[in-house]
Amino acid sequence: MAFLELENLNKEFGTHRAVDGLTLAVEKGEFVSLLGPSGCGKTTTLQMIAGFVEPSGGAIRLEGRDLLAVKPARRGLGIVFQSYALFPHMTVAENVSFGLEMQGVARAERGKRVGETLELVGLGAFAERHPRQLSGGQQQRVALARALVIRPRILLLDEPLSNLDAKLREEMQIELRQIQRGVGTTTILVTHDQAEAMALSDRIVVMNKGRVEQIGPPHEAYERPATPFVANFLGKTNLMNGASVRPERVSFATSGLAGTVRTRIFQGNHWLYQIDTAGGLVTVIRQNSGEAMPAEGAAVHLAWSGS
Amino acid sequence: MKSTPYLLALPALLLFAVVVIAPLGMTVALSFHDWGQYKGIEPVFILKNWKEVFTDSYYGEMFGRTFRIALLVTLITAVFGAPEAYILNRMKSPWRGIFLLVILGPLLISVVARTLGWALLFGGNSGLVNKALMSAGLISAPLPFMFTETGMVVALSHVLMPYMVLSVWAALQRLDPQVENAAVALGAGPLTTLRRIVLPQAMPGILSGGIIVFALAASAFATPAIIGGRRLKVASTLAYDEFLNTLDWPLGAVVAVLLLAALVTIVVVANWLVERRYAAVFR
Numbered sequence: 001m002a003f004l005e006l007e008n009l010n011k012e013f014g015t016h017r018a019v020d021g022l023t024l025a026v027e028k029g030e031f032v033s034l035l036g037p038s039g040c041g042k043t044t045t046l047q048m049i050a051g052f053v054e055p056s057g058g059a060i061r062l063e064g065r066d067l068l069a070v071k072p073a074r075r076g077l078g079i080v081f082q083s084y085a086l087f088p089h090m091t092v093a094e095n096v097s098f099g100l101e102m103q104g105v106a107r108a109e110r111g112k113r114v115g116e117t118l119e120l121v122g123l124g125a126f127a128e129r130h131p132r133q134l135s136g137g138q139q140q141r142v143a144l145a146r147a148l149v150i151r152p153r154i155l156l157l158d159e160p161l162s163n164l165d166a167k168l169r170e171e172m173q174i175e176l177r178q179i180q181r182g183v184g185t186t187t188i189l190v191t192h193d194q195a196e197a198m199a200l201s202d203r204i205v206v207m208n209k210g211r212v213e214q215i216g217p218p219h220e221a222y223e224r225p226a227t228p229f230v231a232n233f234l235g236k237t238n239l240m241n242g243a244s245v246r247p248e249r250v251s252f253a254t255s256g257l258a259g260t261v262r263t264r265i266f267q268g269n270h271w272l273y274q275i276d277t278a279g280g281l282v283t284v285i286r287q288n289s290g291e292a293m294p295a296e297g298a299a300v301h302l303a304w305s306g307s
Numbered sequence: 308m309k310s311t312p313y314l315l316a317l318p319a320l321l322l323f324a325v326v327v328i329a330p331l332g333m334t335v336a337l338s339f340h341d342w343g344q345y346k347g348i349e350p351v352f353i354l355k356n357w358k359e360v361f362t363d364s365y366y367g368e369m370f371g372r373t374f375r376i377a378l379l380v381t382l383i384t385a386v387f388g389a390p391e392a393y394i395l396n397r398m399k400s401p402w403r404g405i406f407l408l409v410i411l412g413p414l415l416i417s418v419v420a421r422t423l424g425w426a427l428l429f430g431g432n433s434g435l436v437n438k439a440l441m442s443a444g445l446i447s448a449p450l451p452f453m454f455t456e457t458g459m460v461v462a463l464s465h466v467l468m469p470y471m472v473l474s475v476w477a478a479l480q481r482l483d484p485q486v487e488n489a490a491v492a493l494g495a496g497p498l499t500t501l502r503r504i505v506l507p508q509a510m511p512g513i514l515s516g517g518i519i520v521f522a523l524a525a526s527a528f529a530t531p532a533i534i535g536g537r538r539l540k541v542a543s544t545l546a547y548d549e550f551l552n553t554l555d556w557p558l559g560a561v562v563a564v565l566l567l568a569a570l571v572t573i574v575v576v577a578n579w580l581v582e583r584r585y586a587a588v589f590r
Contacts, residue, residue, distance in 0.1 A: 052488050072491050079492045085485035089507040098503075102494035150493065 009058035078147030388471030478512025
């Protein structure tokens with residue numbers, strides 16, 4: 001029996017099926033991402049686990065017990081919202097302490113655990129600030145601390161990094177992964193960012209139009225996409241003789257598919273090529289090893305593994 | 308040019324000076340003039356009028372009543388208006404639009420018409436509600452409403468309610484819609500969420516609404532004039548009577564200036580306290 005089980009979960013808004021027959025088993029301590037474009041049903045799924053949205057059909061079980069029978073306030077889940085939803089009138093320490101207060105934890109114990117959790121997210125020195133006085137990244141950490149301090153059975157993350165700039169997002173990904181591995185909380189992340197899902201998760205659930213397209217470890221989903229949608233959503237892809245080939249698997253060769261370079265873009269650690277061939281436009285990514293590369297307009301031949 | 312903004316502001320500034328500052332200055336000056344039944348107004352500088360207002364308990368009673376009514380109206384609009392705004396904020400369209408119109412509707416009707424409406428409902432034996440209650444046998448004598456402080460407080464609360472609702476609603480709209488869910492997820496019940504999360508964030512709206520309602524209630528004229536009449540005067544109707552009935556303009560000027568000064572002081576201090584209290588939280 002899995003730790004968290006979603007069984008044939010459905011949600012209809014009027015005639016629109018937001019979530020359609022979702023079945024998923026999550027093991028204890030696992031980090032699972034729900035990945036898909038906006039409107040694919042991933043956020044609705046998260047809200048059904050949290051209890052903010054009632055499913056139209058199906059079951060959710062946590063440690064074998066029916067979770068739908070439990071009120072949202074009694075589910076004991078830690079949630080980090082996209083907007084962080086911090087309490088603006090409370091200090092950082094009061095924000096983090098709120099959940100413990102609701103659990104009836106004694107004052108001394110509360111202070112100790114709030115301190116520990118703020119240290120964990122690197123905000124020990126900011127306990128007495130108000131949320132408005134913090135940067136986006138710091139607010140994000142407060143939201144994470146507030147969710148973790150209650151020792152939740154599951155940590156739910158709703159697009160937690162989407163409001164941060166690219167560089168900070170990368171740093172927070174690494175940190176989030178370290179913290180999650182450290183405390184070992186079972187985590188479900190909702191995101192539309194495939195890089196984020198692949199960087200953080202043990203397994204990803206690719207969703208489209210309310211249905212599951214593929215469930216698997218990031219590497220497997222990337223290398224062996226079950227559907228064309230997964231192949232496209234998880235990164236750039238070329239359709240070569242009916243097979244999907246990733247751009248980084250295509251290389252320049254002395255013989256093979258002939259073509260001419262349409263555009264060449266330098267991106268620091270790699271080159272991005274668009275090649276006109278008889279079979280259509282092919283995208284090629286080559287590592288920048290400091291060697292001379294074909295210029296725009298040059299005639300080239302393409303080879304790829306598996307061909 | 309550096310002076311351009313000042314030049315552009317000049318016409319409005321001139322208008323402001325002519326229609327607001329000048330009459331105010333003249334009213335202040337008037338309050339120091341002498342007046343007699345037969346000699347009229349004499350442009351001299353005396354403190355007689357001010358002394359009279361400060362020593363005669365009649366005026367103290369007027370001002371006491373004015374601010375007592377204003378305070379009660381502020382409390383009542385806060386107690387009823389804040390929940391009203393919260394419910395309004397949680398409504399979905401089209402209901403939200405419809406009920407917003409219901410709340411704002413009274414603002415589209417003249418204060419006089421609205422107050423006369425109350426008089427029709429509760430005025431003496433012929434008042435509609437009084438008649439109905441008496442014929443139903445629930446009361447033996449008409450409920451006192453006209454010429455009572457209760458009547459003034461009720462009518463003013465009704466008239467000023469939209470200002471409180473709009474002010475609280477503006478504060479609630481800044482609320483993150485997920486913030487209540489966040490509290491619930493952390494184990495808070497509905498009442499705890501309201502008390503610990505929603506109310507503190509609505510507080511700046513309630514306080515600024517309170518300042519507006521207090522100022523309008525203390526300086527209201529039409530409603531106290533109709534409900535209170537000559538028998539139950541407040542500062543504004545008192546000033547009116549001194550000007551237009553007794554024709555003692557200098558004494559009326561003292562009352563008017565005193566009311567203005569008291570209001571400006573209260574509003575400025577209250578505003579300063581609110582801003583200082585919430586500076587760190589809401590910027």
